Amino acid sequence: MTEALDKTPPPDKTPSPRTAAPLVVLSKVNKHFGALHVLQDIDLTIHEGEVVVVIGPSGSGKSTLCRAINRLEPIDSGAITIDGNALPQEGRALARLRSEVGMVFQSFNLFAHKTVLQNVMLGPQKVRREARDVVEKRARALLDRVGVGNQADKYPSQLSGGQQQRVAIARALAMQPKVILFDEPTSALDPEMVNEVLETMRSLAAEGMTMVVVTHEMGFARSAANRVIFMADGRIVEENTPDEFFGNPRSDRARDFLSKILHH
């Protein structure tokens, strides 16, 4: 347990990003929902360019952890810093910080009354007040990149789940964030659409985007993640490289969990 909570993982398992600067740092983060202690003394450091996969049973606090990082859920105690700055509590400063942290939700959450293109353009235009033509050019390029460039003028409800999620990724990218949080981005998708979204995420990872990904997609974790974090009951129970974690889990909880998701 103690070595699992260690902020700096063993150097032999660290690919290049570990030498980079810490981008997101959580220290002693605690959060309750009433009597439920959802986040218990969470210590976690995510370095620039790193891809961290968070895995764990349902209800273990993975979503809450993600949402705490951009303060969609306020925390009770502890500290979160992003690029060296403490997470502001409210107002303009909080909004500015959120604009630097992308978020991709399980249920896509595209704005239903706006076209795909408008969804992607909204943030840069309204938050950053960038010029329309600049934003539109970037938005179209991003939509092309995630493979939905020809859907730009449709509404979200006209797209398949996989397409919607790729638009949501483009929307997050349009803000040119320092880090993107993915909360089970493929869990709401039909099986045949999972890969197109994972492929998009893989290419992002390959380009050096810093990513926190809550997912149970082992293939993605193995091919794209630098580190796997295993959560259970609001704690980080184990933290390791994907190969080590999946091949040789150290804790009983992780072994038990993996046996459930691997053999069905």
Add this chain to the structure above:
Amino acid sequence: MSQKATVLFDAPGPRARRRNAIIGVLGIALLAGGLAWVVYRFDQTGQFDSQKWDPFQYTAIQQMILDGLKATLKAFALAVVFSLVLGALLAAARLSDHRPVRWAATAFVTFFRAMPLLILIFFLYLAPAKLSYWPGFLDFINDDPMWPLVIGLSLYNGTVQAENMRAGILALPKGQSEAAYALGLRKYQVMTFILVPQGIRSMLPTIISQMVVTLKDTSLGFLITYEELLFIAKRLGSYQDYGLPLIPAAIVVGTIYIISCMILSGVAVWLERFLSRGRKGRVQKIDVVSGETLGAGAGISV
């Protein structure tokens, strides 16, 4: 037609269909009988005498009715615009993060929603004369009975529309505002760009029903001498020369009200279809003749 199952009902079986048919026939017979009796009695009491109906052929009388309709529509248009603006502001205020703002808006809404509209209009009609401290102050209300009517309608309907919009906003999925906040939008931006537009769209049928109520309530203006349709009907009905044609006037004006409300409902249906294209899918229509893909605009014409 009635055989299709809807969300609310199972498709009726044979027995239910027979029962529905019997109820339908009985109902129609009852209504027709009632109507026939009314027509018969009106005829007997001379309500269909040509003396009572002739005036509607005179252009001067027609002009009077038209002016009345114009006055009704003017008060209606102003009241609708003001009540929608007021409604949006109050809805946003009731959802504010700041407690004093929330409380003030709630008090305002509670007060004006509970106040009988007629009392409100009378008060607005009578009070300014007693309040006019500086010469000219509030004169516009004194001079034109349209203003007490419009202000009263706007206050009352504004609070009702505020509640409609607030309900629409609260019913939106939480993910909509979360995604907006996650992009870095401020609260007022989330409201203005994401929640209010969607809330209004989802509540549009209710909002337009309330507009129909607003239209009908313009007839309260007759009590404060605003010369709208009902006022004109009453004046017409008191003409001795035409044998006090109050019932014919009521029939004519009533028909105008009903047609106006039906037009408004028609606009509502059209508007709803127009706005919901975004949600249900702005389906591209294929023009069979030219084989060209037409934009959404073509889908709604015809």
